[in-house]
Amino acid sequence: MSTRSALPVPTVPGWHSTPVEPIRSDGPLDAIVTAVSGYRPADMAVWFNSLKATGFAGRIFVVAYDVDAELVRWMEAQGAVVFTYRQDGPRYRYSQLDEELADHLDGRKLRVDGRWTWTRRILRFRDKIHDRRFFHSSELLRDHAERTGETFRFLAFSDARDVAFQCNPFDWIAANLPADKDLLASVEGITHDDPWNHRMTIKAFGKHALRRVAGKPVICCGFFAGRFEPMLELMLANYYFDQSKRIGDQIAFNQLLSFGAFGRITLLTDWQQPWTLHACTLMEPSKSPGAFADPATLPRFEDGVVLTRAGERFAVIHHYDRAPAVEARFKALYGTP
Template sequence: MKNRYKYIFITDARDVIFQRNIFDYVNQYDEGLFVFQESVKMTIKKCSYNSKWIKDCYGDTELERIGNRSIICAGTILGSWRPMLDYLSIVEQITRSKYRQCNDQGIHNYIVHNNVINNTKIHIITHENGFVATLGYRGIYIRNKFGLILNRNGQVYAVIHQFDRIKQINDQYNIEYQLWPTLTQQ
């Protein structure tokens, strides 16, 4: 499979929509792992969920160490073949050893902020200027005339994650991309 696929994108399924081909955005970077910030204004320590996930898995010392860093979302991860397999191997090892107290977001932030993957370039892509939007903490959304959501530079995001947290966007997508008829339709 390595010769067939250069990049792998793993993502949540329920709250993700594609606006463009995500693989078109990686040509300007070296190979590696691409991870996506939720918002430069929100840190792990400021978020009750993310701080709990780090603390539950790694304790107060680790929370203090990385708590002032940006939240990196575990719901969208892109990587070239080898770095992605290395990343998933580390996630599996941690999950097996700490499966009762850790969740994927805590593990993901630990791996990224501690640069745990040997010989791998980790590209931390900002929400504000990047090609993946994670909408959980963002308040203002810029759209083009077609309704596509844009980053701060006016470029179309390839992927929108957590769209269901914003009522207006969720309603729009439910109308535009309805796959299953509701029970009220005959």
């Protein structure tokens, strides 16, 4: 039997969210969540403006770590629900050390494993926001749903500064996610023979883990989506899976999806389907030893639009800033805060 109802609200102490304006809807909402740290409005303009241009009318959530209050106010003005940790003058700041110490305090006893070296070497501890964002995205959105009573259909997790939108990504999900699948992710045009992915998998988990994904395409965690509750579970599991390593959000993501429990409910797409494109390895032929994408199948950039080879418009362009012509186009259209 679940004991979640007995937990204090909010379930992630220390965090606050902006007031929620009701969204009129005949059914569950779609939602997208991202995380920011150190950014300014100019860094987020393409993300927000291109998303709004698709007609997306769901809920936008932002987990904000170390940012100016100016950015928080600007994102709120764009309609986002912004989660912040602690205000310090003109900035909001986050401390994973403070949060985790509070999280492991049981009465007056700090219950931590002796291998948690950061409890002994505080000055060497560094916040790992690229991993921690999955924990907060899961727990803060669950808490939001419980407190507000809002219900959600699909949820997407998105990188922030390097993602742009050409269509509403949830339209494609609604039309193409089978009933027996709950999650949706996209592969890059490289396998784990790619030097960075090869090296980081061994560094994080060892060669036994590399064998689990040997020869398989790299699944990118820069943009993925699915049904709301399974997405909360996937993000939290990815954080816990990587928690002891703290070096590889994407490495953990690929290991997690190699297990049948998650793999069986995940639909994988590639660059020949007009959903999410990871431009870093697919806008042009990759020079990586792990590259396997047939150059004849790669996307086209025509009249300012990124298309599949068959001529369909991609909904999401991740790493749009890795392709100079694409970056220039998106910034010209959407780059003004």
